[in-house]
Amino acid sequence: MSDSKPRIGLFVTCLVDLLRPSVGFAAVELLxxxxxxxxxxQSQTCCGQPAYNSGDRKDAQAVARATIEAMEGFDYVVAPSGSCAAMLREHYPTLFKDGDVWRERARHLAERTHELISFLVDVRGLQGVSARLxxxxxxxxxxxxxxxxGVKDQPRKLLNSVEGLQLTELRESEVCCGFGGTFCVKYPDISNEMVTSKVRDIEASGAKLLLAGDLGCLLNMAGKLKRLGSQVEVRHVAEVLAGHIEQPAIGEERN
Known part of the structure; x- marks a missing residue:
């Protein structure tokens, strides 16, 4: 791991800011x-994905410009969400035409943007954590x-270093949970069938703790698990890796 100290602009994400700030604090600690x-x-807002996925290109561009300005000057931009990181990295440059100065600025941001766990493993070379659970x-x-x-092996590598943690693979770990941002609003019946199937897979694993790297997915699955009376707890992977497990599990905050 390099001894240099790169400056990181943490893109907190809307859901973390509004519903699960502990994920943001865990991300800071890990970084x-x-x-x-x-x-x-402080000037950061949404990544613009809801507008982008709904075909509202004008508003998506406006949000992108604000994010680009907020995140300029940092060595890297890191988000505790593959969804938001992908919006900045994969889709921002496509929002602007060739020759538009914002296209080049978006491309520069994209080159510096990473999902949290991928950044820790692939860029910072982190081999493990000292957490216990x-x-x-x-x-x-x-x-x-x-x-x-391409976030797949990185979280598993770090989770396998958590003392006391037993990790069992889902039979269909790569199958969508049915959230999909605005997808679950536009197609609620299909979304419900998908998350129901996902919950069956979770229960069949025998695990009592569900982890993932995107809060939207976690909220969706936690809600379904709770409605079905499941005892499976749900947490963001960053919370476990940072040892931030004192707060209630996702979906249990108001109990």
Whole structure:
């Protein structure tokens, strides 16, 4: 691991900011432990994915410009979400035409943007963590992180270093949970069938702790698990890797 201290602009994400701030704090701790200096630009807002996925290109461009400006000047931009990181990295440059100055600025941001766990392993060379947790867990591969950013082995590598943690693979770990951002709103019946199938897979694993790297997916699965009376706890992978397990599991905060 390099001894340099790169400046990181943490893209917190809307869901983390509004519903699960502990994920953001865990991300900061992990990044600092890897030798980074972390800053959280206060002017950041949404990544623009809801507008983009709905075909609202004008608003998606406006949000992208604001994000690009907020994140300029950092060595890297890191997000505890494959979905949001993929929006910045894969889709921002496509929002602007050739010759538009914003296209080049978006491309420069894309080159510096990473999903949290991928950044820790692939860029910072992290081999393991010092966290401890006696639990039987399973891991869901979120679609954007897996298919757009290649996040697959990295979280498993770090989770396997958590003392006391037993990790069992889902039979269909790479199958969508049915969230898909606005997809679950546009197609609720299909979404419900998908998350129901996913929950059956989770229960069949025998694990009592569900982990993933995207809060949207986790909220979707946690909601279905709770409605079915399941005892499986749900947490963001960063919380476990940072040892932030004192707060209630996702979906249990108001109990």
């Amino acid at each position: 600092e432990a890897s030798g980074c200096v972390v800053e959280v630009p 006696s639990a039987h867990a399973t891991y869901h591969d979120s679609c954007s992180g897996l298919r757009e950013l």
